[in-house]
Every structure is written in structure tokens, then in C-alpha cells.
Amino acid sequence: MDPQALEPDRDTFPRLVRHNAEHRGHKVAIREKDYGIWQSYTWREYFAEARLIALGLAALGFTRGDKTAIIGDNRPQLYWTVMASQALGGVPVPIYQDSIEKETQYIIDHAEVRFAVVEDQEQVDKLLHIKAQCPYLEHIIYDDPRGMRGYSEPFLMGLAELQELGKKFEVGHPTYFDDELARGKPDDVAIICYTSGTTGVPKGAMLSHRNLIVTARNAAEFEGLQSDEQILSYLPMAWVGDHIFSYAQSIVTGFAINCPESAATVLHDLKEIGPTYFFAPPRIWENILTNVMVRLEDCAWPKRKLVHFFLELAQDIERARLNRQPVPAWRRLLYPLGRLFVYGPLRDNLGMRRIRRAYTAGEAIGPEIFVFFRALGVNVKQIYGMTEASVFITVQKNGDVRLDTAGTPIPGVELRISPEGEVLYRSPGVFLGYYKNPEATRQTVEDGWVHSGDAGIVGHDGDLRIIDRAKDVGRLADGTLFAPKYLENKLKFSQYIKEAVCIGQGRPFVTALINIDLAAGGNWAERRNIAYTSYTDLSQKPEVYDLIHQEVERVNRSLAEDEALRGARIRRFLILHKELDPDDEEITRTRKVRRGYIAQKYAALIEALYGDREHVEVEAKVTYEDGRTGTIRADVRIRDVAVPGDSVSP
Amino acid sequence: MTGPDARPLLEVAGVSVRFGALVALNQVSLGICGGEILAIIGPNGAGKTTLLNAISGFYHPYEGRIVFDGKDRTHLKPPDVAALGIARTFQNVALFKGMSVLDNLMTGRLLKMKGSFLLEALYWGPARRQELEHRAFVEHIIDFLEIQAIRKTAAGRLPYGLQKRVELGRALAAEPELLLLDEPMAGMNVEEKEDMCRFILDVNGEFGTTIALIEHDMGVVMDISDRVAVLDYGRKIADGAPEQVRKDPAVRDAYLGVSHD
Numbered sequence: 013m014d015p016q017a018l019e020p021d022r023d024t025f026p027r028l029v030r031h032n033a034e035h036r037g038h039k040v041a042i043r044e045k046d047y048g049i050w051q052s053y054t055w056r057e058y059f060a061e062a063r064l065i066a067l068g069l070a071a072l073g074f075t076r077g078d079k080t081a082i083i084g085d086n087r088p089q090l091y092w093t094v095m096a097s098q099a100l101g102g103v104p105v106p107i108y109q110d111s112i113e114k115e116t117q118y119i120i121d122h123a124e125v126r127f128a129v130v131e132d133q134e135q136v137d138k139l140l141h142i143k144a145q146c147p148y149l150e151h152i153i154y155d156d157p158r159g160m161r162g163y164s165e166p167f168l169m170g171l172a173e174l175q176e177l178g179k180k181f182e183v184g185h186p187t188y189f190d191d192e193l194a195r196g197k198p199d200d201v202a203i204i205c206y207t208s209g210t211t212g213v214p215k216g217a218m219l220s221h222r223n224l225i226v227t228a229r230n231a232a233e234f235e236g237l238q239s240d241e242q243i244l245s246y247l248p249m250a251w252v253g254d255h256i257f258s259y260a261q262s263i264v265t266g267f268a269i270n271c272p273e274s275a276a277t278v279l280h281d282l283k284e285i286g287p288t289y290f291f292a293p294p295r296i297w298e299n300i301l302t303n304v305m306v307r308l309e310d311c312a313w314p315k316r317k318l319v320h321f322f323l324e325l326a327q328d329i330e331r332a333r334l335n336r337q338p339v340p341a342w343r344r345l346l347y348p349l350g351r352l353f354v355y356g357p358l359r360d361n362l363g364m365r366r367i368r369r370a371y372t373a374g375e376a377i378g379p380e381i382f383v384f385f386r387a388l389g390v391n392v393k394q395i396y397g398m399t400e401a402s403v404f405i406t407v408q409k410n411g412d413v414r415l416d417t418a419g420t421p422i423p424g425v426e427l428r429i430s431p432e433g434e435v436l437y438r439s440p441g442v443f444l445g446y447y448k449n450p451e452a453t454r455q456t457v458e459d460g461w462v463h464s465g466d467a468g469i470v471g472h473d474g475d476l477r478i479i480d481r482a483k484d485v486g487r488l489a490d491g492t493l494f495a496p497k498y499l500e501n502k503l504k505f506s507q508y509i510k511e512a513v514c515i516g517q518g519r520p521f522v523t524a525l526i527n528i529d530l531a532a533g534g535n536w537a538e539r540r541n542i543a544y545t546s547y548t549d550l551s552q553k554p555e556v557y558d559l560i561h562q563e564v565e566r567v568n569r570s571l572a573e574d575e576a577l578r579g580a581r582i583r584r585f586l587i588l589h590k591e592l593d594p595d596d597e598e599i600t601r602t603r604k605v606r607r608g609y610i611a612q613k614y615a616a617l618i619e620a621l622y623g624d625r626e627h628v629e630v631e632a633k634v635t636y637e638d639g640r641t642g643t644i645r646a647d648v649r650i651r652d653v654a655v656p657g658d659s660v661s662p
Numbered sequence: 663m664t665g666p667d668a669r670p671l672l673e674v675a676g677v678s679v680r681f682g683a684l685v686a687l688n689q690v691s692l693g694i695c696g697g698e699i700l701a702i703i704g705p706n707g708a709g710k711t712t713l714l715n716a717i718s719g720f721y722h723p724y725e726g727r728i729v730f731d732g733k734d735r736t737h738l739k740p741p742d743v744a745a746l747g748i749a750r751t752f753q754n755v756a757l758f759k760g761m762s763v764l765d766n767l768m769t770g771r772l773l774k775m776k777g778s779f780l781l782e783a784l785y786w787g788p789a790r791r792q793e794l795e796h797r798a799f800v801e802h803i804i805d806f807l808e809i810q811a812i813r814k815t816a817a818g819r820l821p822y823g824l825q826k827r828v829e830l831g832r833a834l835a836a837e838p839e840l841l842l843l844d845e846p847m848a849g850m851n852v853e854e855k856e857d858m859c860r861f862i863l864d865v866n867g868e869f870g871t872t873i874a875l876i877e878h879d880m881g882v883v884m885d886i887s888d889r890v891a892v893l894d895y896g897r898k899i900a901d902g903a904p905e906q907v908r909k910d911p912a913v914r915d916a917y918l919g920v921s922h923d
Binding site: 046047048049158159161162273274276277280 | 806868
């Protein structure tokens with residue numbers, strides 16, 4: 013059978029949900045923890061609820077091609093709304109719930125959104141503020157009625173009220189829903205995902221039902237996903253990854269998704285659910301690891317020693333395995349003992365006992381974090397994906413996992429490297445184009461091949477390695493190769509460094525702007541009785557500079573081993589007086605550094621790095637979540653790093 | 663929004679409280695209408711907490727009457743006052759520090775629990791059903807106050823602002839008609855104060871609970887209360903809408919300390 017072919021009764025998401033409601037109607041489709049209890053909804057309920065939402069929208073005048081903005085934490089009601097919009101031939105446009113007003117307004121206006129379905133009062137308030145600037149926006153529907161009693165705007169409505177409206181509408185139009193559902197085609201736009209964009213304004217990637225269904229199915233087959241998988245849906249709905257895992261794959265394979273109680277309870281809910289399939293960006297893995305380590309420090313010493321001993325053992329074994337080296341017999345013999353005393357209980361405690369496969373993607377993961385979880389027996393794998401490809405491009409195969417690769421292409425995906433070193437791909441998941449931006453679409457897609465914008469190499473084993481953003485790979489003034497992200501990732505592997513920005517393009521040597529990690533750095537300072545009042549204060553402590561200095565030297569040592577990168581060692585650095593923040597547009601919501609903007613904003617600091625001063629005074633603008641702005645003033649120190657065996661001095 | 667009714671839910675009539683020779687409250691009369699938010703303000707030592715204590719039955723007035731819901735209950739003891747539907751929080755947080763947030767909130771339901779010691783101990787039959795009902799009620803409060811993440815955390819380990827919120831939750835668990843809050847925002851930062859204001863307004867709006875609160879932050883008082891009563895040296899010197907009280911010269915002299923020109 014042609015892997016791209018779709019059965020006619022299962023070629024759009026609403027039809028797939030209907031199929032699930034008919035064939036596995038009593039199976040749980042979605043759970044939400046509410047009032048302390050996991051409330052379940054079956055596939056039949058999923059379809060029925062979504063149907064009523066659709067009828068309610070129809071009663072308000074929803075027509076084919078209309079856009080529905082969806083804003084909020086992961087809630088069953090919002091997933092149903094995605095399906096409801098699709099069933100009416102509309103297009104859901106999920107928006108990050110923590111986006112500031114300006115960003116939200118841009119997307120609502122650009123996508124010509126008529127209907128917004130949001131979680132609660134907070135989001136309603138945001139939309140009310142910007143409604144005057146969004147001429148297309150007509151109706152705002154909220155799920156949680158809490159705090160909404162004082163609102164009298166005629167265009168506001170609760171979701172329950174909307175469903176009631178749907179019931180009434182159905183009386184006069186009994187076949188409306190089925191007729192609309194029947195009109196849907198697999199090549200219709202199923203969703204528009206706005207990419208955060210490290211440069212310029214967000215672009216809306218249009219993905220069709222076919223893109224998503226075929227990709228979700230291919231990846232599910234490649235990974236052997238079953239209909240009994242459990243996942244935790246806790247990553248933003250606006251991110252294409254959540255859409256694939258919590259919506260597309262759940263519907264295609266029929267597995268259940270679980271919505272946490274609140275953003276603050278995610279790790280606790282993870283433990284209660286014990287997912288079998290788990291996805292987390294590197295920062296979440298890192299958080300979990302940091303939590304474990306901090307709690308371990310509070311244990312009595314015999315326990316601490318025991319745990320450290322066995323964790324070291326497992327990590328040594330795992331490192332050897334990843335490097336394809338033999339493992340000594342005594343270590344192999346001790347491993348089961350460690351599993352009994354440490355790895356098993358720890359995995360259980362983290363809610364990772366049942367994980368059959370877990371992914372990390374988005375950014376490079378620190379080797380020690382990756383090794384730590386694999387050593388515990390959690391099958392973490394790296395994947396490489398993009399919005400424009402319906403996520404999946406490459407995945408590491410079970411049993412063929414390495415530290416520094418992104419795996420091999422999944423079925424249906426073709427990969428090649430352009431003469432300039434850029435990764436190009438072609439697949440059934442390749443998007444229809446950017447909404448209202450044919451210019452950007454033309455620049456990205458050429459003869460069906462998508463320019464990923466990443467520089468990479470394909471090894472002789474077929475494994476893809478990503479080095480950096482293609483446009484960021486540059487050269488120093490003397491022509492030495494300079495890959496900033498590669499350096500930054502190496503720096504960020506330190507638990508004390510949260511973000512780093514390396515500079516060197518066209519410069520005589522490499523310098524770095526560093527953000528310390530307030531949690532780890534603060535803990536480190538407290539243990540040494542170093543008093544600090546704020547992030548700014550802590551960041552400028554000489555002791556903290558010494559700490560980061562060691563980390564920079566560690567990175568330089570590892571660079572020195574590589575002939576091509578020797579010249580790109582870091583010679584001067586400073587610690588930024590404020591944290592890089594998406595609200596200040598310094599990094600994207602998915603925490604990718606926006607280099608151009610930073611170079612401009614911190615021009616004075618960068619000039620000082622290439623001058624001979626030892627400190628520099630700065631002022632920085634900060635934007636709070638409600639849109640107000642303020643300034644931070646500080647005196648930032650600059651530190652030289654000696655580079656042994658090199659004649660050029662800064 | 664449920665506006666205040668005309669019917670006074672609680673009436674304090676000519677109440678005086680003395681500690682030996684010290685007159686803490688001197689013939690204070692005050693009505694609290696059903697559904698309103700009343701702020702009681704005044705300089706330190708004005709008798710605000712004493713008034714709250716007199717209402718909740720900790721102190722018994724030396725003269726005067728306290729009428730709640732049409733019935734005289736000047737001389738009731740605290741548990742009986744609580745059973746009538748008056749709950750309170752304290753100026754210094756008074757939680758059970760070693761108990762979880764959930765258990766602390768459950769203690770707020772104790773007055774509503776019936777049944778024998780034996781059945782409770784066995785967690786059997788009606789006792790079990792009852793426990794589950796109360797737990798469900800408490801879960802609604804947890805959801806309402808957005809404290810899901812600390813449900814199982816020991817109260818003593820929480821930061822101060824959260825302890826105050828838990829204490830409010832415990833008072834709410836008793837399903838009070840009248841809620842007395844003694845400085846609910848003392849020692850909080852701006853963000854915590856904003857949250858607390860929102861919760862107080864939501865309690866008033868969603869449950870129709872009548873609220874009397876003591877507060878020093880004038881911004882908060884002016885923002886959230888329907889009516890303000892001012893005490894000074896044990897006497898009530900003003901009572902009225904926030905704007906009106908703010909302009910009252912006697913209040914300025916006594917409390918705000920602004921020289922009027």
C-alpha cells in the first residue's frame with residue numbers, strides 16, 4: 013500500500029475521531045486532573061463534546077475557512093475546540109498562552125481570527141485589551157467561568173453556554189454537523205502554527221490533515237507506538253510538537269493523553285500518570301536532574317554515598333555503550349544490584365518507570381544529562397524536527413543511540429546536504445506554505461525540498477549531526493571557523509550557565525555573554541555563605557566570575573582537542589546583569605537566542621569585550637508580562653581568559 | 663456582582679471591651695450588611711483586632727450587644743460562633759505547621775462532620791462517605807485558591823504569602839456567611855497582595871460571602887471595600903464609602919496623618 017494513501021473515512025482528524033468513537037468508544041481518550049482527581053473522557057465523549065462546540069460555533073455564524081485562536085494551558089476543552097473548528101472546515105490557530113499582548117495581537121490580526129476560544133479570565137483580559145486593534149475578532153469564548161461574573165461584553169461567552177447554543181442549533185439543523193464533516197478534504201489546512209522565529213516576525217506554517225496524519229502514522233509505525241500508550245500533555249499547545257504528540261498521534265493511534273492540573277504540578281502529575289511515551293526539551297530534563305541532585309544533597313551520608321556510587325557506575329557503563337566500548341564484567345555484575353537499590357526506585361519516583369521511549373529535541377542536550385537518564389534505564393532519544401516538516405525528520409533508532417547525532421530519517425523522509433552545508437529535506441509532512449507570505453515560502457521550499465536553515469553533516473552510518481544554524485556559522489577575522497551555537501551549547505552544559513551568546517564573526521577572537529542559572533548559582537552561593545539580593549547582584553560577584561571562569565576554561569580545553577576549532581576558544585567573557593527573556597525579545601518563547609537583536613541591544617557591552625576595559629556601565633530595558641517596562645542599571649565586569657599555547661593575546 | 667443588601671447581617675450595638683482599667687473598645691456601634699466588603703481601619707492600638715475578637719467570641723463585651731442574623735449572641739464562645747457561620751483568619755498565621763495544606767483545610771470542615779469516633783477510626787460506612795464529601799468540597803477551595811501544587815506540602819514549609827492564602831482557605835472551608843480577615847495582606851509583596859485582593863473579591867462575588875477585614879494598605883482598602891469604618895482609641899470616628907472616609911478631616915487627623923490646609 014502507498015504509505016501516503018489514507019482511507020476515506022479516516023482522512024481528516026474529525027473523521028478519525030469519529031472512527032475512534034465508533035471503534036474504541038469506551039476507551040479513555042483524554043484525562044484531566046481536576047479537583048484533585050483524574051477525570052476521564054472516552055473517545056465517544058471526545059467526539060460528542062467537540063460536536064457540540066462545533067454546533068455552537070456554527071450558531072454564532074462560523075463558516076468554512078474561519079480561523080479559531082486557541083489560547084490556554086493544555087485542557088481537554090481546547091483540544092476539542094481544535095477538532096470542532098476542523099470539523100466545520102475552519103482552521104485552529106493555537107497561540108502561546110504566555111505571549112505578551114503585542115505578539116498575540118500580531119497573530120490574531122495576521123491570521124484574520126474571527127473566533128477565540130481561551131482558557132480563563134487572564135486570557136480574556138488580554139484579548140479585551142487588544143480587541144480594538146483586531147478588526148476580524150468577533151467572538152471570545154472562555155472555558156473557566158471563574159472571575160467572569162462582572163463582564164458584560166456581548167461578544168463574550170462561556171464554553172458551556174456555547175455548547176447549549178449548539179444543542180439548540182442542532183434542533184433546527186439536524187444534519188448540519190455531519191454535512192460539514194463530510195465536506196472536509198485531506199488536503200485542507202488543518203492547523204496554522206506560528207513559528208516563534210529567531211529572526212523577524214512570526215510566520216504561520218500551514219499544515220494539512222494529510223501532512224499530519226501521514227507523518228504521525230509513519231513515526232508511530234517506526235517507533236511501534238500502541239493504542240495503550242499514555243502521555244502527559246504539558247508542553248504549550250501552540251507548539252507544533254504538542255500538536256503532533258497530543259493531538260495527531262493520539263488520534264491516529266488512539267492512545268490517551270493526560271492534562272496536568274496546573275503548570276506548577278507537572279512533575280507531580282508525571283509521577284501519578286507514569287507515561288509510556290514522553291517528550292521534553294533539554295531544559296526540562298535538566299530541571300528534573302537538578303531536582304534529584306539537590307534533594308540528594310539533603311540525604312543522610314550513607315544513602316548519599318550509596319546513590320552516588322551506583323549512579324557513577326551506571327553512567328560509566330552508559331558512556332561506554334554510547335561510545336561502543338566494552339564494559340568490564342564487574343560493572344555489568346553490579347548493575348542489577350544498582351537497579352534494585354537505586355535506578356528502579358528513582359525512576360519510579362520520577363514517574364519514568366513505564367517509559368518505553370522518550371524524546372529530547374529543540375536544542376542540544378548536555379551529555380551528562382543525556383547519559384544520566386539513559387543510565388537509569390530511561391530510553392531517551394534525540395530527534396530532529398521542525399514545524400515545516402510536521403515535526404519528524406530524524407529519530408534515533410532503538411538500540412542505536414549516540415551522544416552527538418540526531419538519528420536517521422523516519423520512513424518517507426529524504427535528506428540531503430546542500431553544497432553550502434545546509435540540511436535539506438523532503439517528506440509527505442512538508443507544509444503547504446506560510447500563511448499570507450508566499451515570499452517566505454518561496455525562499456524556504458525549492459522543488460519540494462525544504463531549506464532547514466541548519467548546518468549539518470550526514471555521517472557514513474547515515475546519522476545526521478546538526479552543527480549550528482547555517483547562517484550563524486561564520487569566520488573570525490583571520491578566517492578561523494566559528495560555530496557560535498556549538499560553543500554556546502558546550503557552555504550551557506554547565507549547570508551554572510543558563511544561556512550563553514558567543515560573538516566572533518569578523519572579530520579577532522571569540523567572546524561570550526553569559527547568563528548564570530539563578531537556581532543552581534544561588535544554591536552554590538548559599539552553600540558558600542555568599543549573600544546576594546538579586547540576580548543582578550549575584551551575577552556580578554567575583555566568586556561567581558571565578559566559578560564561570562573555570563567553566564569557560566573547561567570548554568576551551570575541549571575545543572583545544574579539535575584542530576578545526578582550536579582557534580575559536582573564548583578569550584574574554586562577561587556575565588549579563590539580567591536574564592535573557594522572551595518578553596524582552598532577546599530569546600524566543602522556545603528559548604532560542606535572537607542573535608541580531610542581542611548584538612544591537614548589547615552593542616556597548618560587546619564593544620567593551622573587544623576593548624581593554626575591565627568593567628562597563630549599562631542600562632537595560634525590561635518588559636514585564638503585563639507590558640509595562642522598566643530599566644535595570646548595573647556595572648558589568650569583564651574577565652580575560654588565558655588561552656595556553658597561543659601567541660595572539662587580546 | 664452581588665451588591666450589599668440593606669439587611670444588617672451583623673449588628674454591633676454600643677459594645678465596650680475593657681482589660682482592667684484599659685478601655686479597648688468604647689461603645690462601638692457598627693452594622694455589617696449581607697454581601698458587602700467592610701474594611702476596618704485605624705492606627706495601631708485603635709481596637710480593630712479587639713472588635714474582631716469580640717465578634718468571634720474570644721472576648722466578651724462589658725456592655726452592648728452583638729446581633730448576628732437577627733439573634734442576640736453577645737456571650738457565645740468561639741466554637742459556637744463558628745458554628746453560626748462566622749469564620750476568621752489571624753493577624754499572625756495560625757496554621758497547623760506540621761500538617762499538610764490539605765489536612766489544614768480539612769480541619770475547617772470539622773464543625774460540619776458528624777458521626778461516631780469508632781466509625782471515623784474505622785473509616786467505614788457513613789464516616790467514609792462523609793469524608794469523601796468534605797474532601798470534594800475542600801478540593802473546590804484548592805482549585806479556587808490555585809494551591810494545587812502545594813496540596814501535600816506541610817503548611818510550615820510554605821512561604822508566608824502562601825500560608826496566608828491557606829489560612830483563608832481554611833476559613834472558607836467552614837462555608838461562612840461572614841468572614842473576618844485580620845490583616846490578610848500584612849507582610850506581602852505587591853504581587854501577593856494583588857492575588858489576595860483578587861481572591862477576596864472573588865470570594866465575595868462568587869459565594870456572596872460577607873467580609874469584614876482589617877487592613878493597613880490604604881490602596882487596597884480604597885480598591886476593594888464597599889464601606890470603610892474607622893476606629894481611633896476604641897471609638898468609631900467615621901463610617902461610610904471609601905471616598906467619603908478618605909475626605910473626612912477627623913480620619914485624616916487620626917489615621918492618615920495628613921495635615922489639611
